[in-house]
Amino acid sequence: MTQQLILYPLLLQLLLSILLMFFWYRINAQRIISILGSILHLGLTIYVFSFIWNNGIQTLQAGSWEAPFGITFVADSLSITLVLLTAIAGLAVSIFSASSMIPDRLKFGYFPIFHFLLLGLNGAFLTGDIFNLYVWFEIIIISSFVLITLGGEKAQLEGAVKYFTLNFLASMIFLTAIAVLYGLTGSLNMADLAIKVAEVENRALVQITAVLFLIGFGIKAAVFPLYFWLPASYHTPPSAVSAIFGGLLTKVGVYALIRVFSLIFVGDAFLDEMLIVIAILTLFSGGVGALIQNNIKKVFSYLIICHIGYMILGLGMFTEVAIAGTIFYLIHDIIVKTNLFMVSGLIYRIKGSSSMRALGGFYSDYPKLSLLIFIPLFSLVGIPPLSGFWPKISLITASFNTESYWGLAAIIFASFITLVVIAKLWAEVFWKNPGEIRERFKFDYFHKMGKYRKLGFVAPIVFLSFVSLYIGFGAENIQILSSRVAQELMDNQLYIDAVFNNAQNPE
Amino acid sequence: MEILFAIIIGVLYAAGIYMILRRSLVKLIIGIILLGNGANLLIFLLGRITEGAPPIIPEESKVFLEAYADPVPQALILTAIVISFGLQSFAIILVKRAHKVVKTDDLDEMNATDEDS
């Protein structure tokens, strides 16, 4: 049974989604199933994580079709770490949506689709087959389309049109890249591709394919010239949806980039240079974009773009230290970004507005909550010893080692600009005297809610803040984890051996 | 045959992207459909066009008796068609809703999300 272990998180999410569909109109049952299921999922994932930590990379050949002919599922440290983070973020958002989503939206199948989205995320992280990755991507974007349009407000639909078009385009470019890759090598298994792509003589075509992958995943990860759909759409849906989008969806693009450029297209100086340039421009444009926004959700959207730059930069430098920095940043970023969008939802519920100009006086009204919100906000900036600080050390060291001083400048610039943005946000929302906000009629204000609903708003934020604090104060453990992931990624032979040896002598 | 296919694929991609770049919502959908078809044909072409038997082993033998067509691209295309079918039907509903709510067919007028709020 242990061999199948890596599929259990995936199967559990599918089961939850199916189960929730049977309770389509019974909202309370859905809330309970979703929260309990997410807790179970978290427990299961922790168990699988510790199993892989102790026993190394695990693979599974679905349907007993041996690699490279069948679909292989591979759980190396990177995959399982991301699955674990998905489970943590998923639990928090599940609790948050149970109390923050209005019943009208829940009646249209919010929870089943939410778990379908998590299923897609788990699948994308675990699969070892490039076409299967495409299928999981489609599952993710179809669920996210439904989630982003749920409710059908004007801004939501407009955002959804932009989100849909660009993501569809990204999928088509990804599909084109797969087609060319299949034409070149005749294989779809990622480990097999890693071997065969290295042997292809037509390097120009390989490079073009790599660039197609870069564009396809780049749109999804929202890197520099391809990010415009993100700030146009992420602030439109309810905060619970924004939270899962902001925390995890762009990170799937980053994961795919890391996977493809550390396994299949390795050691191409041109591509690495290109990644670094893109990363620098992303850091710059995201930061500047965040500076001029007024809506707090839009500020966070631009900060997502800005911080994607850090991860791409680490990938571009491609040394062990740099990759470790990237992975550490990924871990930190998923937790913090999910948390921040929930925070923005909480602020909106309390004050009835997301505009920084109108907001104010939050600290004098809710001092304890403000201190709680302080944790994710300043983790994002990376005030030591909070979690955002540590990966930057690795990234800065790596950029010294590889002598990419532009990258170094961009890291420091982006950290500085994040600090300015967050400080501005803190001053405007928490310290300034409140502006004029019209009391909204028929609005579901936070202070009018019952005790349990309030708890549902605050508990996930507390939970993720604690995780953030752990990442900050237990940085040593996370560093060990990310170094191990980096080691596995730098040596792609480990991955290839795991896929093929297991196929030859199954236990 | 390959040249013809390559030209058709090129035309489909070009037309698809041209239509996506138009301002009308309906043309956006047409562009999406054309682009999807272009990608499917590309997979078909890059799986090599061969004249062979269908890739089904006769009941009495264990291996293929003659040259056979590669089944993988067909499976991929089928999957891609199913997915783009779902996406396109979603797009049609989305565009209809958007048109009803925003009351315009012009993408340039859909700028509520960029406004300062």
Added chain:
Amino acid sequence: MKTLILKTASIYLLPVLLVFSVFILLRGHYLPGGGFVGGLIAAIAFVLHAFANGLSESKNLLKIHPGFLMPLGLALAFLSGVAPVIVDDPFMTGLWFPDPFPVIGNVGSALFFDIGVYLVVVGVTLTIIFTISESA
């Protein structure tokens, strides 16, 4: 649009198409066919009926909301995928009854997976088409 010819024909075509869709479904394992195509044919049968007799009539005929077929089909497909896990084969490995059944032929977990696909396809297609035609 109500024409007598289409209306009369649809009454006879509906059962024929449904039987044909089941035939395509069962034929699917070794020959062209399968759950997806079968499901589409079954969906077309209902769409044709809706064309001829109006949407509300076909909904009455269906008794249940077509959306309900989705979790049903997914559950069936899921169970047939998980079944080999219980006997410690990898997920989705085909399990087969040793002897062929009369009429149907060999029965294995793949057949149940295909039936699941069939139900999901019918459910999804009908939901989409009904939604579009309702809001038209």
